[in-house]
Amino acid sequence: MIESANGFVFPNEMHVTWTVMIVLYPYITGMVAGAFIVSSFYHVFGMEKLKPIAKFALVSSFAFLCFATVPLLNHLGSPQRAFNIMLTPNFSSAMSGFGFVYSFYMIIVILEIWFCYREEFIEKYTNSGNVLKKIYYLLLLGNTVQNENTRKYDRKIVVFLAGFGIPVACILHGYVGFLFGSIKANLWWSTPLMFIIFIFSAIVSGLSVLIFLYQLIHWMRKKEIDQRCYELMAKWLWGFMIIAVILELMEILSISYENTERWAVLKQLINGKLWISYVVMQIGLFSIVPFLMLTFTSLLKLNNRIKNILIFCSSGMLLLQVLFMRWNVVIGGQLVSKSMRGFTEYFPGYFDKEGIIVSVIIILVPFLMLRLFDSIFPFFHKKKVRRIFFSEYE
Amino acid sequence: MNKIERRKFIKLGLYSTAGVLCGSLFAFSKIEQDANVDNYEALLKFDWGFLVDTTRCIGCGACVRACKIENNVPESYFRTWVERYEIDKNGNIRVDSPKGAIESFKTDNFQSEDIVKAFFVPKLCNHCYDSACTQVCPVGATYETPDKVVLIDKERCVGCGYCVQACPYGCRYIDHEKGVADKCTLCYHRIQKGEAPACVNACPRSARIFGNLKDPKSKIRRILDQRRYGQLKPDLGTNPKCFYIGLDKEVV
Numbered sequence: 001m002i003e004s005a006n007g008f009v010f011p012n013e014m015h016v017t018w019t020v021m022i023v024l025y026p027y028i029t030g031m032v033a034g035a036f037i038v039s040s041f042y043h044v045f046g047m048e049k050l051k052p053i054a055k056f057a058l059v060s061s062f063a064f065l066c067f068a069t070v071p072l073l074n075h076l077g078s079p080q081r082a083f084n085i086m087l088t089p090n091f092s093s094a095m096s097g098f099g100f101v102y103s104f105y106m107i108i109v110i111l112e113i114w115f116c117y118r119e120e121f122i123e124k125y126t127n128s129g130n131v132l133k134k135i136y137y138l139l140l141l142g143n144t145v146q147n148e149n150t151r152k153y154d155r156k157i158v159v160f161l162a163g164f165g166i167p168v169a170c171i172l173h174g175y176v177g178f179l180f181g182s183i184k185a186n187l188w189w190s191t192p193l194m195f196i197i198f199i200f201s202a203i204v205s206g207l208s209v210l211i212f213l214y215q216l217i218h219w220m221r222k223k224e225i226d227q228r229c230y231e232l233m234a235k236w237l238w239g240f241m242i243i244a245v246i247l248e249l250m251e252i253l254s255i256s257y258e259n260t261e262r263w264a265v266l267k268q269l270i271n272g273k274l275w276i277s278y279v280v281m282q283i284g285l286f287s288i289v290p291f292l293m294l295t296f297t298s299l300l301k302l303n304n305r306i307k308n309i310l311i312f313c314s315s316g317m318l319l320l321q322v323l324f325m326r327w328n329v330v331i332g333g334q335l336v337s338k339s340m341r342g343f344t345e346y347f348p349g350y351f352d353k354e355g356i357i358v359s360v361i362i363i364l365v366p367f368l369m370l371r372l373f374d375s376i377f378p379f380f381h382k383k384k385v386r387r388i389f390f391s392e393y394e
Numbered sequence: 395m396n397k398i399e400r401r402k403f404i405k406l407g408l409y410s411t412a413g414v415l416c417g418s419l420f421a422f423s424k425i426e427q428d429a430n431v432d433n434y435e436a437l438l439k440f441d442w443g444f445l446v447d448t449t450r451c452i453g454c455g456a457c458v459r460a461c462k463i464e465n466n467v468p469e470s471y472f473r474t475w476v477e478r479y480e481i482d483k484n485g486n487i488r489v490d491s492p493k494g495a496i497e498s499f500k501t502d503n504f505q506s507e508d509i510v511k512a513f514f515v516p517k518l519c520n521h522c523y524d525s526a527c528t529q530v531c532p533v534g535a536t537y538e539t540p541d542k543v544v545l546i547d548k549e550r551c552v553g554c555g556y557c558v559q560a561c562p563y564g565c566r567y568i569d570h571e572k573g574v575a576d577k578c579t580l581c582y583h584r585i586q587k588g589e590a591p592a593c594v595n596a597c598p599r600s601a602r603i604f605g606n607l608k609d610p611k612s613k614i615r616r617i618l619d620q621r622r623y624g625q626l627k628p629d630l631g632t633n634p635k636c637f638y639i640g641l642d643k644e645v646v
Contacts, residue, residue: 008489010517010564011472017555017568077553077573081533084552090534095556098532184630185526185562338564340646341489 009337009344016334016346019354020327021075024362026176026198027205027326028068033173034206035061036109036165038233043162052226053233055116056379057210062109063370069102071362075354094179105165105172112161115154117377122146173202180329187262187340188269188333193251200244205322207237211315213370215308217380227304231297234311238294241318245287248325265340273335273343278328286321290314440541442580442635443607445614445623446516449640450601453478453514455498460596462496464581471567472496473578474518474593479644482508487644515645516602518593519544519565519578520626520634527557527566527577536575542607542635543582548574562627563634580604607635 039057042050073079086099122144125136137144177198180189211233218225252270255263270278293314297307335343349355453476461467461474475494480502481487492499495514502509521544528536528544535551538544551574558566558575569576581591585604589595594602605614617639624641625634638645 008477008491011470011475011491011494012558012564012567014470015567017558075555077555077568077570077575078551081550081552084533084535084550088533088550090531092528093530093532093556095530095532095554179556183530183559185560334559338562338646339489 008339008341010339013334013337013339013344016331016344018330018334019075019346020331020348020356020359021071021354021362023323023326023330024071024359025068025075026173026330027323028064028071028363028366029173029176030198030202030205030322030326031209032061032064032068032105032206033169033199033202034204034208035064035210036169036206037203038206038210038236040162040166041236043159044166047232049228049232052229052380053210053214055377056214057206058109058113058116059373059377059379060210060213060370061206062113063373064366065106065109066369067362067366070365071359074358074362094175094182097175101168101172101175105168108161108165108168112158112165113377115158115161118154119146119151120378169202170199174199180333183333185338186333187265187336189329191251193247194329197244197247197251200240200247201322201325203240204237204244204318207233207240208315208318208322211237211311212319213367215312215315223380225308227308230308230311234294234314235298237311237315237318238291238298241287241291241294241321245283245291249283261340265336269332269336269343273345274328274332277324278332282321282324282328286317286324290317290321293317434540437540439606439608441607442521442541442543442585443605443614443618444518444521444580444636445603445605445617445639446636447601447603447639448513448515448642448645450599451476451514451516451597452599452601453495453499454598455495456596456598457516457593457602458494458496460592461578464584464592465579468567468569468571468576471569471576473565473576474516477515477517477645479511479513479515479642480509481511481644483510484508489644513640513642515638515641516593517563517565517626518636519580520563520632520636521578521580523633523635524631526560526562526630526632530556530560532556539582543580543585544577545579545582546575546577548572548576551575562630562632 035057038050039054039061041047042054073082076082083099085096086103089096089099091097118140121136121140125133125140125144128136174195177195180186180198181191181194183189211230214230214233215225252266255266290313293310296302297310297314302310331346335346337344348359351357455476457474458472458476461472465473467473470493472494475491475496477489477491478495478499479487479489490499521542523542525536525538525544528538531537531551532554533550533552535547536544536557537547553568553573553575555568555575558568561577566575566577568574581589581593584591590604591602594604603614603617605612607615607618609615618637621639623637623639625637626641627646628634
């Protein structure tokens with residue numbers, strides 16, 4: 001391409017169609033899928049060390065899941081017809097599966113939470129007064145029987161649901177990647193690797209958000225964390241973030257090595273509009289720095305305090321990395337004109353319907369919801385955790 | 395000649411001029427074959443195609459204006475637009491379409507003496523046989539009519555924008571006022587009545603030709619049978635139905 005040819009976009013491309021709301025949707029579902037998979041590490045793969053966060057991971061997944069559709073509804077031109085996607089689905093479209101996959105996954109998560117918390121609900125049911133008792137009775141669907149047999153049965157069901165949920169979680173999020181990856185008209189999106197990259201980045205964001213909140217909640221409550229669990233999560237995060245980042249870089253490398261017309265355009269995108277958000281922030285600051293920090297914490301013997309601070313910081317940075325990644329995919333792809341001769345601009349605006357303030361609110365609400373959930377489905381067995389911690393580290 | 399005869403003569407002259415004008419307007423706006431479509435089988439006889447002779451386009455933008463008025467196209471979006479390509483003696487190429495060329499092209503981008511080649515390319519929905527937008531619409535709001543026109547059911551569209559992303563030609567947009575996707579319909583309301591699309595009607599150079607691809611006698615079919623033509627982005631497998639005569643390699 002010649003330099004003077006850089007400025008033409010088709011007249012209808014002056015406006016970016018998928019806004020920051022569509023950045024938030026995969027970001028939130030990523031955390032949903034990632035957190036669920038982490039909870040399954042314990043339930044299905046028997047990683048006992050992860051027991052302290054297994055329930056927390058499950059409930060977090062549910063809290064994020066409840067809000068995953070909010071950015072989508074805010075973005076739809078005609079949200080009043082949202083259910084058309086299930087009423088008159090066009091199965092040749094990848095998007096038509098959304099309603100079904102989402103609902104199916106929702107059912108699995110709700111069922112798993114119910115079976116996980118049945119014992120606690122029964123305890124609360126027996127110990128509470130009139131109105132609460134009735135609420136718990138309803139929540140328990142009238143079944144208040146608890147004995148060795150029921151516990152065994154509950155456990156079996158949870159293992160089954162957690163196992164079955166893994167592919168569904170992967171589909172839920174992988175399919176979002178597929179939505180983008182299958183758009184042949186878009187040079188930046190169109191790659192079969194997209195859905196794999198999305199699944200790995202989902203696990204990274206899921207692990208990051210769990211590590212971040214786990215540490216934060218315990219700091220705020222002035223409680224000790226379970227060091228073994230925390231470190232194991234950090235190691236998993238280290239591993240998954242390496243795979244996620246490498247996959248993405250390999251994708252770029254392969255496009256650049258092929259050196260087709262596609263690269264001629266994408267090169268300009270990466271060196272131009274996405275230089276700050278992709279190269280400097282996503283790859284530079286928020287991938288390489290946490291990678292180094294997690295390498296230190298995983299391989300070196302460090303003081304626990306320093307180690308935990310490093311892990312906490314890297315989880316926060318990786319949360320931002322995934323957010324940048326979503327931005328760079330969703331917005332980046334739309335900045336390239338289909339004329340292959342120019343790039344468009346996008347800024348969400350602060351107070352717009354799909355602007356920055358609304359986005360911040362949408363991101364924060366699931367966390368507030370999670371706080372509320374803690375009183376209904378307590379995540380952490382505080383006493384037990386402390387006991388494990390002290391017995392091992394004192 | 396007495397006074398009354400002169401008056402009669404002028405009167406007759408005026409009437410006949412008006413008659414010829416009206417008649418010609420009516421005649422030119424008609425397509426060769428009446429789309430007499432009151433049932434499904436009748437529609438199957440048609441396969442509406444579009445042909446753009448880029449060698450004839452002068453970039454006046456009359457088609458863009460006609461389309462805007464006919465279809466009430468929202469501000470800053472376009473169902474059809476005209477692109478200008480200019481190539482200078484150093485091989486530099488500059489493409490533009492200011493406001494879709496609704497006000498035509500007012501300024502030059504290169505010094506006129508440096509330009510070695512320049513041409514205009516009108517664009518519109520390609521009404522592809524294997525359209526990506528129909529494939530990706532999650533609710534089935536985008537569909538193909540039996541006479542092979544890709545339309546949007548605005549009562550069903552959720553405004554998700556997936557089709558806008560999927561269209562490789564940038565022909566679709568979201569009408570934010572109505573909250574639904576929108577694009578060229580080939581003036582389906584006109585062709586149903588046997589009239590030509592507004593842009594075809596407005597073109598002073600007959601650069602836009604519209605007709606039934608299934609009819610061997612139609613103008614479009616005859617031209618396609620005789621001349622060499624191209625399609626936009628044929629590698630994407632959308633099988634577009636908007637054909638271009640004199641398509642330059644620079645046009646995508």
